[in-house]
Amino acid sequence: MAPILELRDVEAGYGPFRALFGVSLSVGPGESVALVGANGAGKTTLARLSCGLVAPSAGTVLVDGEEVGSGRPSAWRFVRAGVAHAPEGRSVFASLTVEENLALSFHRAFGRAGLAGALDRAYELFPRLGERRTQVAGTLSGGEQRMLSLARVLVESPRLLIADELSLGLAPMIVDQVFETLGRIRAAGTALLIVEQQVGHALELCDRAAVLEHGLITWQGPSKEAGAVLESRLFETGAAR
Amino acid sequence: MSGAGGFFEDLFRGLLQGTPPGAVYALVALGFVLTYKTSGVFNLAFGAQAYISAAMYFKAHTLWGWPKWAALVVSAFVLAPLIGLVLERLIFRHLRTASAVSKLVVALGLSVALPELFNQAARFTAVAGRQITGIIPDGASVFYDPFGVYRFNRDELAMMAVALAATLLLAALFRFTMIGLAMRAVVESPRMTELSGINADRTSAFAWALSSTFAGLAGVLIAPRFNSLLSTDFFTLVVIAVAAAAVGKLVSLPRALLGGLGLGWLIAVFNTFLPRWSGDHTWLRPFQENLTPSLPFVVLFAILVLWRAIGREREASDPLSGVDPPPPALAALARHPKLTLFTRLFGVGFIAVVGSVVWFRAGVLWMHLVTTAVIMAVIYLSVTVITGMAGQISLCQGTFAAIGGFTIFQMADRFNMSVLAAALLGAGVAAAVGAVLSLPVLRLGGVWLAIATLAFAFFFDAVMVKFSWVGGGTTALLTGTRVPRPLVGPIDFASDRAFLVLAVVVLVIVSVVVIQLREGTVGRTLTALRGSEVAAASIGISAARARIIAFAVSAAIAGLGGALLSMHQQNVNYSTNFGPVNALFWLVIVVALGARTVEGAIQAGAAFALFEPLILKGDLLAWILRGEDHLPGLLPISGSWRLVLFGMMAIQFARHPEGLVEHGKRRASARINRWLEAREGAAP
Ligand SMILES: Nc1ncnc2c1ncn2[C@@H]1O[C@H](COP(=O)(O)OP(=O)(O)O)[C@@H](O)[C@H]1O
Ligand SMILES: [Mg+2]
Numbered sequence: 040m041a042p043i044l045e046l047r048d049v050e051a052g053y054g055p056f057r058a059l060f061g062v063s064l065s066v067g068p069g070e071s072v073a074l075v076g077a078n079g080a081g082k083t084t085l086a087r088l089s090c091g092l093v094a095p096s097a098g099t100v101l102v103d104g105e106e107v108g109s110g111r112p113s114a115w116r117f118v119r120a121g122v123a124h125a126p127e128g129r130s131v132f133a134s135l136t137v138e139e140n141l142a143l144s145f146h147r148a149f150g151r152a153g154l155a156g157a158l159d160r161a162y163e164l165f166p167r168l169g170e171r172r173t174q175v176a177g178t179l180s181g182g183e184q185r186m187l188s189l190a191r192v193l194v195e196s197p198r199l200l201i202a203d204e205l206s207l208g209l210a211p212m213i214v215d216q217v218f219e220t221l222g223r224i225r226a227a228g229t230a231l232l233i234v235e236q237q238v239g240h241a242l243e244l245c246d247r248a249a250v251l252e253h254g255l256i257t258w259q260g261p262s263k264e265a266g267a268v269l270e271s272r273l274f275e276t277g278a279a280r
Numbered sequence: 281m282s283g284a285g286g287f288f289e290d291l292f293r294g295l296l297q298g299t300p301p302g303a304v305y306a307l308v309a310l311g312f313v314l315t316y317k318t319s320g321v322f323n324l325a326f327g328a329q330a331y332i333s334a335a336m337y338f339k340a341h342t343l344w345g346w347p348k349w350a351a352l353v354v355s356a357f358v359l360a361p362l363i364g365l366v367l368e369r370l371i372f373r374h375l376r377t378a379s380a381v382s383k384l385v386v387a388l389g390l391s392v393a394l395p396e397l398f399n400q401a402a403r404f405t406a407v408a409g410r411q412i413t414g415i416i417p418d419g420a421s422v423f424y425d426p427f428g429v430y431r432f433n434r435d436e437l438a439m440m441a442v443a444l445a446a447t448l449l450l451a452a453l454f455r456f457t458m459i460g461l462a463m464r465a466v467v468e469s470p471r472m473t474e475l476s477g478i479n480a481d482r483t484s485a486f487a488w489a490l491s492s493t494f495a496g497l498a499g500v501l502i503a504p505r506f507n508s509l510l511s512t513d514f515f516t517l518v519v520i521a522v523a524a525a526a527v528g529k530l531v532s533l534p535r536a537l538l539g540g541l542g543l544g545w546l547i548a549v550f551n552t553f554l555p556r557w558s559g560d561h562t563w564l565r566p567f568q569e570n571l572t573p574s575l576p577f578v579v580l581f582a583i584l585v586l587w588r589a590i591g592r593e594r595e596a597s598d599p600l601s602g603v604d605p606p607p608p609a610l611a612a613l614a615r616h617p618k619l620t621l622f623t624r625l626f627g628v629g630f631i632a633v634v635g636s637v638v639w640f641r642a643g644v645l646w647m648h649l650v651t652t653a654v655i656m657a658v659i660y661l662s663v664t665v666i667t668g669m670a671g672q673i674s675l676c677q678g679t680f681a682a683i684g685g686f687t688i689f690q691m692a693d694r695f696n697m698s699v700l701a702a703a704l705l706g707a708g709v710a711a712a713v714g715a716v717l718s719l720p721v722l723r724l725g726g727v728w729l730a731i732a733t734l735a736f737a738f739f740f741d742a743v744m745v746k747f748s749w750v751g752g753g754t755t756a757l758l759t760g761t762r763v764p765r766p767l768v769g770p771i772d773f774a775s776d777r778a779f780l781v782l783a784v785v786v787l788v789i790v791s792v793v794v795i796q797l798r799e800g801t802v803g804r805t806l807t808a809l810r811g812s813e814v815a816a817a818s819i820g821i822s823a824a825r826a827r828i829i830a831f832a833v834s835a836a837i838a839g840l841g842g843a844l845l846s847m848h849q850q851n852v853n854y855s856t857n858f859g860p861v862n863a864l865f866w867l868v869i870v871v872a873l874g875a876r877t878v879e880g881a882i883q884a885g886a887a888f889a890l891f892e893p894l895i896l897k898g899d900l901l902a903w904i905l906r907g908e909d910h911l912p913g914l915l916p917i918s919g920s921w922r923l924v925l926f927g928m929m930a931i932q933f934a935r936h937p938e939g940l941v942e943h944g945k946r947r948a949s950a951r952i953n954r955w956l957e958a959r960e961g962a963a964p
Contacts, residue, residue: 054605092471092603118477126475130599132468135461143465144476146458191476 041104042067043199043230044089044122049098051088058084060254061098066199071231073241073262075269076251082234083127085251086203089232090124091117118147121198125191125205127234129184133177137168137187140176144191161190164220181208193220199230206237218244242266293429294552295545300436302544303443304502305576308521309528309536310446311494316530317454318487319372320467321383322727325390327514329492330499332398333360335509337500338412339404348415356496363394364492368485371931376470376484377598381673381726386930389868391518393927395511414438414504439501446494447537454533463487471600512861519738522731523580529590547575574742580735584728585720616953639777647776649889651848654783657885659841660870661794661878666834667867668875669798670806670827673730676717676737678863680710680835681842685852686750688843689761693752699766703843707836714835718828737860745854761852773847783844790837791878797833802826868926872933874942883941 042065051059058081066072076082087093088100091107091114099106102120107113114124132140138158145157162169165186171179176187185208192200202221206214218240225231225244235241242248248265250258250272258268308326315323336355340346346354367390375383398404414420419435426432432440454460462483465473470480499514506513520543527539550571558568584590638650659681666674687706691697697705721732745751752761765774766782773779797803805826846852856862869888874880929940936943 052605056605087603090475092475092600113479113481114471114474115477115479118475124475126472126600128599128602130472130475132465132472133597133599134468135465139461142458143461143473143478147477 040068041101042070043103044232045101045104046085046089046095047099047101049088049095049100051084051093051095057096058254059088062251062254062256064249064256064259066230066232068198069225069228069230070247071225071233071245073238073245073248073265074232074234074251075238075241075248075265080251081254082251083203084254086124086126086201086232086234089117089201090114090122092124092126118197122201123192123195123197123199124201125188125203127203127207129181130188131176131179131184134175136173136175137179138172140187141168141191141194144195148195157194161194164193165190182210182213185209186213189217193217193224196224196227196229198228199232200224201232201234203234204236205233206235206240214240238269289429290552291549292427294549296427296430296432297552298544298546298548299440299541300432300544301547302541303436303440304505304517304540305521305524305543306443306537306540307439307446307498307501308517309524309540310443310450310533311491311498312518312521312525313528313530313533313536314450314494315491316525318463318467318491319368319484320376321372321387322530322730323491324384324387324515324518325367325394326495327516327518328391328394328511329360329363329495330502331395331509331511331514332363332499333496334412334499334503334514335395335398335402335404337415338503338509339402342413348413352415352500356500357493360492360496360499361489364488364490364495365485367492368488372488373481373484374935376466376480377601377604379726381671381730382933384673384727384730385868385871386933388864389872389927389930389933391515392865392868393930397927412503412506412509415500420504435501435504442497442501443537443540447533451533459483459486469598469600471598471603515861516738519580519734520576523576523583523735526580526583526590526731543576543579546579547571550575569746574739577735577739577742581732581739584724584732584735590724590728616949616956618956619949619952638780644776647780648848651776651780651783652845653886653889654780654787655841655844655848655885656888657882658783658787658790658844659838660866660881660884660888661790662834662836662838662841663867663870664794664875664878664881665797665830665837667871668877668880669803670830670834671809672827672830673726673733673867674831674834675730675734675864675867676740676860677834677838677866678858678860679737679740680714680838681845681863682740682745682852682854682858683710683713683835684839684842684844685763685846685854685858686752686761687839688846689752689763689852690749692764693755693762699764699843699847700768703766703840703847706843707840710839710842711832711836715828715832717835718831722824722827734860737863741860751854761846761854763846763850763852765847765850779848783848786840786844787882790840791882793833794837794878802829806830865926868930868933872929873940876942880941 045065047063048061049059049063050057050061062081062085064072064085074082074085084093088095091100101107102117102122107116107120117124132143135143141158141161142154145154145161149157158172162172167183168186168190171183176184179187185205189202189205192202200221205217209217214237221231221233221244231245233241233245242262242265245262248258248260248262249256250265250268252272258265258272260268308330311326311330312323315321315326333355336359337351340351340354341348371386371390372383375386414435416434416438419438420433422434423431424434424437454464462473462478463486465476465478466480466483466487470484473480473483502517503509521540524539524543525536527542528535554568554571638646659677662677662680663674666672666677684703684706687709688699688702691702691705692699717733717736721729724732747753748755765772765779767773771778773782805823809823809826842858845857849857852858865888866884870881870884873884873887932940
């Protein structure tokens with residue numbers, strides 16, 4: 040069976056700037072991969088590439104063994120193929136209410152009939168959002184905005200979830216809870232590609248790990264071995280965690 | 281009619297009378313809000329779209345004799361959405377993540393180009409006095425008088441019904457449907473919308489088709505109210521409707537409806553009572569005469585300035601804007617030193633050759649055109665200061681220029697003042713007006729500032745120009761606003777050559793001033809402000825002072841240029857030169873060619889004055905081919921195609937917001953840089 044997501048020798052960048060140089064990576068059904076690397080290594084770029092926000096300048100991005108769309112990046116095709124992405128930072132529609140933010144995704148995923156149920160699940164996951172359902176998202180606190188953008192993808196339980204720095208800006212207790220939820224949807228069959236600063240958490244959750252350095256994947260293997268590899272690398276390259 | 285009832289009956293009649301025009305404003309305001317909400321575009325081309333459908337309807341029904349329903353379907357439900365789709369695909373799709381200001385510039389360009397394009401393509405010319413028969417049978421001749429004080433005709437009733445129905449339907453669309461939500465989401469962040477699994481391209485295509493259909497429908501409904509179909513009337517209607525839309529902060533449909541009706545009522549009530557009051561108070565007279573045309577602009581300006589909640593909210597920014605690469609640096613900054621040297625030499629040589637050809641060979645006409653180009657370049661430098669450096673859109677540069685022109689007219693006419701001194705005085709007066717105007721509008725950013733300045737320009741046009749101490753009153757009517765050429769000692773600038781030299785000297789001085797300003801503290805402050813207002817404020821940079829200076833300097837330059845242009849034409853020629861709509865061209869042409877650099881302004885001046893005779897009439901080609909008989913049959917191209925090309929320029933601008941000249945320079949200099957570096961690398 041073809042992997043859900045496969046990157047083959049992809050290069051990508053911004054304008055004249057190259058951020059990734061020939062990266063190959065695949066995530067199979069039900070598999071979970073932690074992507075680790077220093078700041079500016081290209082993790083976010085790789086995540087954007089994997090969900091169609093950025094187009095590769097060379098190489099191919101395959102979903103279920105097929106190219107998505109033709110040339111132009113179109114994230115919505117990736118989403119419809121079951122690849123969901125929670126971008127880094129405060130990724131919410133600031134002018135829409137909490138409920139409208141969620142409804143936008145849920146209506147497409149569950150239809151009009153499933154909308155109410157999905158909203159309930161989101162508020163169960165993050166009760167704070169339930170209290171603020173009619174508030175405009177732009178006025179939420181940073182942590183609440185993170186919850187909102189996570190609620191969107193966690194409730195949907197897609198076939199592959201790409202999460203970029205999902206714990207950033209969240210209180211430790213909430214982080215634990217988010218990882219618990221991730222474990223649950225993983226058990227239910229969702230594949231994961233996790234970019235995380237808190238390497239410990241991510242390695243614990245995932246079976247595989249990939250190390251990205253200066254736009255290249257320099258190591259891939261079982262996440263149990265990753266800890267030792269990272270330690271030795273940090274000494275060599277001096278890269279900060 | 282007066283005395284027929286008490287105060288309250290008159291008031292009631294005034295309100296009823298104001299309702300139909302109020303419904304017209306409301307209809308346009310609703311369309312405006314609809315476009316803004318669903319595409320984020322402050323669509324000044326809305327009037328142009330409405331005009332096209334109205335003209336198409338007129339052509340199909342009145343000229344071709346089609347039945348009304350067929351004409352309506354073709355004009356409002358086929359042509360209008362088609363135009364919307366084409367605009368979306370060619371232009372606005374590329375501008376989705378651009379600033380509101382860039383979108384405004386493009387819409388401005390389209391507001392001029394679209395009607396011309398339609399008129400050319402459909403061979404349509406407005407027939408004066410030939411009114412449109414509306415879609416309602418006997419719309420203008422069957423009346424209803426529900427209260428016994430005012431008679432509504434059928435057209436008016438239909439319009440009011442449509443405005444009300446549109447408000448309800450559209451509000452329901454936004455409140456209860458997914459597509460309504462998706463359209464709002466796309467405006468804020470197309471990428472985030474796509475991450476929700478929604479096709480952003482298709483959503484915004486739908487949004488454009490919808491709002492354009494609405495524009496077409498509004499156009500067909502409104503058209504019977506005009507005596508003859510003119511696109512400028514529709515444009516003015518849009519500016520008026522902006523006042524109504526501003527009541528709803530451009531996003532609320534019910535408030536836009538109320539705003540439109542309120543405006544209609546206000547005007548009607550004033551029209552009822554002001555004539556009586558001004559019988560007792562004579563000082564009210566000039567206001568009474570100009571009130572109706574100017575009231576919407578006064579209201580608009582007042583709303584913007586006095587309503588603190590407006591303009592406060594920042595443009596909601598795309599949380600995924602980090603996906604875009606940063607904008608490239610100015611080409612001049614990334615240039616190889618050899619290339620810089622070469623460009624400079626070439627520039628000097630080019631100017632020397634053109635200068636001497638003009639000096640020794642040019643006839644009267646060409647001398648005139650070149651002088652116009654030089655003066656327009658001076659005026660355009662005012663746009664370079666306010667838009668290029670300060671990043672703010674002012675749509676009243678024509679007014680500042682007119683102030684310069686009127687000052688020398690008044691000074692020469694009344695006090696026999698030397699025109700050169702008067703020109704400096706005019707620049708000073710313009711600067712003062714600019715500074716004063718900048719105070720209340722300072723806190724407004726982006727689109728709001730553009731609207732406020734546009735309101736000011738229309739107000740000046742409707743009221744101030746009518747005063748004899750500005751526009752000359754009866755003197756101007758009888759003899760025109762005549763302006764003499766300057767006379768300095770032995771040099772008489774009545775000679776066209778001498779005047780050209782004067783214009784060039786002024787251009788050089790103003791260019792130096794602009795460059796100095798850019799390199800100095802004010803320029804740096806403005807650059808910092810463009811980057812991020814919040815960051816600039818946090819390191820203690822005062823936005824207010826720099827902005828006021830930018831406004832004042834820009835107004836002074838425009839005033840000086842306006843004075844020069846008036847001297848050159850020996851007449852102020854207010855409406856042809858400086859009318860509020862004409863001056864909109866200026867912004868588009870400068871921004872499209874490059875508002876950041878002095879060259880951009882100079883090239884824009886040349887383009888404005890020389891493009892039509894040189895390229896369209898085929899003079900240059902004739903000169904190259906040695907004789908007009910060899911000209912291909914295509915030439916001369918009609919002058920109004922210039923406006924279409926101008927629209928093309930707006931389209932190009934959508935692709936290259938840094939300006940066309942700058943875009944070309946970047947491409948060329950990148951290529952040459954690479955070549956030079958490769959050569960140096962090969963032979964070290
Ligand atoms: N929009 C952009 N324009 C230009 N360079 C960018 C942009 N986004 C990221 N980069 C650069 O690409 C490189 C990789 O960035 P990123 O993928 O965000 O790294 P990470 O997520 O691993 O910290 C960095 O050097 C960063 O500066
Ligand atoms: Mg990152």
